[in-house]
Amino acid sequence: MTELSTNNTIRILDIKYGTSVDGIGLRTSLYCAGCQNHCLGCHNPQSWDEKGGEPIRVEDLFKDIVDADMNVTFTGGDPMLHPEGFIELALMIKNNTDKNIWCYTGYNFEDLLQHPVRRKLVELCDVIVDGRFVESERDLSLHFRGSRNQRVIDVPKSLQGEICCLEC
Ligand code: SF4
Structure with a gap:
């Protein structure tokens, strides 16, 4: 059991329960x-x-996630801008539950891997949806992303070699 007590916080705009559009x-x-x-x-x-x-305290977010009993998406805003609190939360989720984690970010996957702290959060996620929204690449037919340049990346597979995207 990972330590569940922390004073760290994440600035939260909203929490949606039971959404089907973020993964x-x-x-x-x-x-x-x-x-x-x-x-x-x-x-x-x-x-x-x-x-x-x-x-909101990380441990309170974790309790909410456990109570809701659904898989989890970090989005924003950009969770990779200040990843420290999300790393703590992701560790709690991974070490104490069977929930999978998707994370949306405007950074490119390759750049995240070069950053020592952001890389830690990448390694705790199952899926990263990466890249900025590019209006000229906008495509309403896409699932879980807004523009064609963005990728729905299978993190465990991609950490082993070439970037591998989910078919969705
Ligand atoms: S679309 Fe771009 S500017 Fe808007 S939240 Fe996502 S990464 Fe940030």
């Missing part, structure tokens, strides 16, 4: 505050402010 199946989606990507046509520019939302 496969019904999920608990955490929307964090803060994004520096500022994509043209962003569907959620109110999420850019790093001081937005309310700070």
Whole structure:
């Protein structure tokens, strides 16, 4: 059992329970505050402010996730902007539950792997949906992503070699 007590917080804008648009199946989606990507046509520019939302303790988010009993999505905003709290939360989830974790980020997968802290969060996720939203690549027929440049990446497989995307 991983230590479940921590004073760390994540600034949260919203939590959605039972959503089916942020990954496969019904999920608990955490929307964090803060994004520096500022994509043209962003569907959620109110999420850019790093001081937005309310700070919620990681252990309270974990209890919510356990109570909801669904798989989990980290989104925002960009969870990779301040990954420390999400790393703690992902460790709790992985060490104490069987939930899978999807994470949305505007960073490219290859760049995340070069960053010592962001890489830790990547390694705890099952799926990363990467890349900025590019309006000229927008495609409403895509599942779980807004523009064709974004990739739905199978993390465990991709860490072994070439990047492997889910068919969805
Ligand atoms: S990465 Fe996502 S939240 Fe951030 S600006 Fe781009 S579309 Fe908006």
